[in-house]
Amino acid sequence: MKEKLTTEWIESLPKINGSFSKIQQDARNFLSEELLPQKSSEGWRLSNLSRLRDVFKLPINTTKNSIQIFLNSEDIVKADISNETIERINDDDVIKYLSDNNLINQSSNFLATLNNAINNNLIALKLKSKEIQSLEIVIPNSKKELSTSRVILIVEEGASLEILEVIKGSEFSAHSHLIDIFIEGDSTVNHGLLAVGESSSKLLTTISIRQKEKSNYSLTCFQEGWSLSRIEQYVNQLDGNASTQINGLQVSNNQNQLATHSLIRFDGPGGNLNQIQKSISDDQSHSIFSGSIEVPKIAQKTQASQLSKNLILSSQAKVDTSPQLKIVADDVKCNHGATISQLEKEEIFYLQSRGIDKKRANNLILNGFCKDILNLLPCNLEKWSYLSKYLNPIN
Amino acid sequence: MTQNSAVSQILEKSYEYGFLTEIESEKIPKGINESVIKLISAKKKEPKFLLDFRLKAYSKWKNMKEPKWADLGYPDINYQDIIYYSAPKDIDKKNSLDEVDPEILKTFDKLGIPLNEQKRLSNVAVDAVFDSVSVATTFKEKLAEDGVIFCSISEAVQKYPEIIKKYLGKVVPINDNFFAALNSAVFSDGSFVLIPKGVTCPMELSSYFRINSGDTGQFERTLIIAEEKSSVSYLEGCTAPMFDTNTLHAAVVELIALDDASIKYSTVQNWYSGDKNGIGGIYNFVTKRGLCKGKRSKISWSQVETGSSITWKYPSCILKGDSSIGEFYSVALTNNKQIADTGTKMLHIGKNTKSTIISKGISAGHSKNSYRGLVHIGSESSGAKNYSQCDSLLIGDNAEANTYPYIHSQRMNASIEHEASTSKISEDQLFYLKSRGISSEEAVSMMVSGFCRDVFNKLPMEFASEADSLLELKLEGTIG
């Protein structure tokens, strides 16, 4: 198992020119020196590493600029988009912004490095408007290829933004996605990620958020149906006094392995966090959650709560959950909780006794379990409801 | 007085068990190798199977690495600089208590564990372990009337070699982990308990461990077997003198409960924790594990951990028998530069197994207090249930409280619930108590006791007050 990515593979990656070439080269160097993730490392202990290795057997998709972006339902990639609401950031500014300290470049992060090493599909935008803007980002991918995408957003002071990212897996594909959002003070971002895969598709996603004081950030992730999906969430409240909500739902069946790894760090006082992560595991699937909350000494008066709720629907499904707290400040209120159970027999019986058949009763309860997370997804969800039965509100 | 200064004053009480007993000891040369192990085994006149056990463990240990994963920062231990066997010189004569060195008796007297016939704790049998060896076991004859065997493990090796051979190393295999392997190679003494079928042990059993030498590691080994439909409650207490070097304590405790048997194992650990700057103190790296082998068997761990410079300990239950029950109740108080990394593993294997975890961590000063636990529900363990609650209380803004629960389930009809919280003693609560005439010291101590109440309630009656007085060492003026 102890192996590296081959030099041939790394050399085969499409080279890019310009400002990003250094970042790309650093990432390639890192990959050629470091081992692939090992079972022995805490964050990968539970992952199906042979599936991860299969990702690197796929050819790279070299199509450029295929990310689709809709601002208030209008396709803005082709149009000249620099206006009062939104503008493209030039490469040099992006580099400057990326070189700032953040949680993903502090640690040698495999997913982010992998994305940087390939990095041929990038879009960087700055949002300025005080009116609520709604942004939909549709991430492309293609069959039997490894595709990548990278999105960088800067949300300026006082702006208000809804953003929905849609990633749809296609057969035998793999996708690496990295999004950075820098949220200035007094601004609000409601971020949704909709990731619906096929039983043979794989997804590696990193979400990196930096929040300034008095900002509000809300993230809702829905993942379903991937052979291997791993969403890493990094949220850093740079000076505390901000508000963060993180919600997640993973629905796994067949042989799926879906994972969410989150790290929330408070680097200032008075921040708050509310996190709910749910999972439903059926068939022989495996659901993983590992959440870490870090409250250093500077982060007095932090309030954080983290809850992991898991349902197991089949006798062969597995759930691992590990909600972790690391606290040094003493004037804080933190709590976390986790439950793993099956559907409540009493609840089903109650519905049955009111004339609802068992299957329908199961669905109703599952729907209720999902609904409070799905309702938080921003933007126009109906448009995407064909992707999953869980998104269909009538179900 | 501000809250923090009041609290830290209260916490800075000195360690009152830090005295050293002047006594002639027989020590073997420092270091570990095959001939040292053979020497220990020969001194104890052990049968061959046990020497083989030790040598096998040593050969495993040589190839093992000291674990680093518990993110404990401590200087490397030089295992060749430790004395692996130290005994009071007149050890062979110990047939009657009257013959035990009066200095040792005095030591235990001073520790509140009188061994003399007249002064004995009335309903508690004590096995007193001084450095590497057991010096006295009280109430042996009375226990024998019920068929209960309670003696040092060295004695058990001589008298009941077949039982030892059958059970030793069965719950904690010799290569289980680095420190367990080391213990298996060099363990010096410890306690042995066997409760025969159908017997409810008529009194509390207790071991009291005293490290006296500064350069001696303590490697005791405890084995408790509860046969069908039997039950026992057992308590261990620990103290050590103050030295400015670190002393290694690597114990192994194995419990086995057969059908319908129950074992309650309580620990009040107060090894010397080092001074304010973290100099000296005991490295307490122990492996404690219970096997609920039989149906409806029950193993319950309660611990009050206040001492040691570093504690690294996860008393665990293997719930193999159907409908067996595992429990873990823990209070860990750390201050100054102490580190406690403690928790439990509940491995659900049998059907309808249940486990409960209640952990209370209190961190003060610059200490670091972590809960690390695993709840594992195996694929055959239908109907398994777990409830965990892990609460942390922070005192002062330099203390660290971490919670690392790992939960794994492979069963759809199992249910697992985990709750955790972190809080501090609030200014408002302190003022409320003070406004009712209660001093800061007493108020803090009351609130800490209150915070730990769920766990204290689980301690055996006879030892609840001992636990209380232990906390009093650091939090003077507890209630009740």
Added chain:
Amino acid sequence: MSSKQIILEVKDLVAGIPGERILNGVNLKIYENEIHAIMGRNGSGKSTLSKIIAGHPSYEIISGKILFRNIDINSLEPEERSQKGIFLGFQYPIEIGGVRNIDFLRVSVNARRKELNQAELDSFEFEEWIEEKLDIVKMEKNFLDRGVNEGFSGGEKKRNEILQMALLEPIISILDETDSGLDIDSLRIVAKGIKTLHSNKTATILITHYQRLLNEIKPDYVHVMKDGKIIKTGNKELAIQLEESGYEMLETINK
């Protein structure tokens, strides 16, 4: 009047929290056997005054004095004030998880008894002694085994406060909005308790918004606070007047 002993005197008290003045020169004299009511709107400084008298560490005295039986209590810890006989009934009694009510009450009572040179009570004696006191506030015995105020309803918490007052036998009781959040039955129980415990050797301060409690307990004096000062002092009639015409009528007085 002059033969009466003075219990509490507040002299030109200016105080607040760091960076904010809340009291701007409060003067108050309370003699034994007197019941005083302090009324006023939210934020007028009533609760602050009561907390400062009890020695709350968040507040600082900028100038002025508080004398309890002619002795300056400025430098006393809250527990010392309590032991001497100053009792504050909290507006929001604090919940303290895990600490049994009865243990808390016994430690508190013994601290007071020690001050009075009375023998401390052991847990058996205390249990006997407290039983008769429970009747004053119509509390069930099982209250005593629960955590301090833990999971108590609003009314239970206030009754627990009055129970503490009954146990500690204070010289002066300051009851901060003891009537708020009580239903009519609880209000009667609480009021009756306060009346029972008031004596010709003690004094009581009732801090309240409403006339309601004052219908049950007739105060000798009514003070109205505004902007950290007592702007008017009168008798029971003043409270009735306030109830009828509201605090607006005082705005004019103040100008």
